Amino acid sequence: MELGSQSLGAILDDANLTRDRRASQQVYDLLRRAILSLQLEPNRPISEQDVANRLSVSRTPVREAFIRLSEEGLLTSYPQLATVIAPIRMEALLEAQFLREAIECATAERAARIIDEDGIIRLRAVLARHSAALQAEKWPEFHLLDEETHRLICEVAGLRGLGRPVEQARGHLDRVRYLTLPELDTSRRVVAQHTTVVEAICEHRPEDAREAMRVHVRDLLPRLEGLRERYPDFFEEKPQFARRAAAR
Structure with missing residues (x-):
């Protein structure tokens, strides 16, 4: 399977920030989507200055976006050394699985x-x-419609506000x-x-809706160890930054 890793330039150089939304929100959205889709792979260095230069913005909105992504566990910072895409x-x-199952089964x-x-x-x-x-086999659209289905179930249940914590939990998953796309089965x-x-x-x-949702959200669990073995560099932190920090 070919993963979607791209250069930062390929991801950001054609992005056009608009005036109708906060710049920090737009930077956050761009980077978060690239991280979750593995366009930016785990353990890959990323700098505020590089992102700011490519988007033609100051470092302030980029720093705000980096802080949010760090709080979600999607970026890891090594002081005086580097910031990397979190493993x-x-x-x-x-x-995330526990939180998602609790919310989505009750919502269904x-x-x-x-x-x-x-x-x-x-x-x-x-559907x-x-x-x-x-x-x-339109995989980006397939993934977005997967998210839309779950978001819509929250709306139908009259619990639109739960979409945000579910979305954050899904980010780690x-x-x-x-890593399983595109696998037709x-x-x-x-x-x-x-x-x-x-x-x-x-x-x-x-009752059937609750149980069907439980089966669905647990589908990935049996495959985690196999995927970890297949893509060890994605799951394990690269030690060089930590070693350098300890040596200083």
């Missing part, structure tokens, strides 16, 4: 109890688009999920699981 940490993965159950006709139409529409993206299984969840919600079967 994928098993502890963070398992914590609630959605099944209260969904209306408009919600049914919207959920089935996004159809997700299936179409799979058939066309998404990099691992990108995995992607087909995702769509099949979404179909089971969505139909249970649309048919007002809350």
Whole structure:
């Protein structure tokens, strides 16, 4: 499988920041998406000044974006040495998995109890688009529609505000999920699981919706160790920065 690693220039040089949103938010969004999609691979150095130069902004909004990404565990800073894309940490993965399962299973159950006709139409529409993206093997679109499905379930359940903590929890899982793309069997299984969840919600079967969501969000767990063995550099911190820091 070919991963999507790109140069920082390829990611940022064509980006155009707009005046209608805070620059720090736009920098954060650009970098976060590149990190989660593995365009920026774990343990790769990244500098505030380089990002600022490529986006033609001051270092202040870039620093703010770096702080947010560090708080989410997506960047690691070694004082006086370097900032790197954080490695994928098993502890963070398992914590994210626990949080996501607790929220999303309860959300699916609630959605099944209260969904209306408009919600049914919207959920089935996004499911159809997700299936179409799979058939066309449009992987970036496939991934975005996966996120949209889960976000929409929160909205249908009347719990729109829970989308943000779920999205942050998914961030740690998404990099691992990108290691499985494009794997047709995995992607087909995702769509099949979404179909089971969505139909249970649309048919007002809350217990079935909860269980179907549980099966779905746990799907990646049995594969974690195998992926860690296959991509050890993504999961393990490069020690050279820490050694240099200790020597000073």
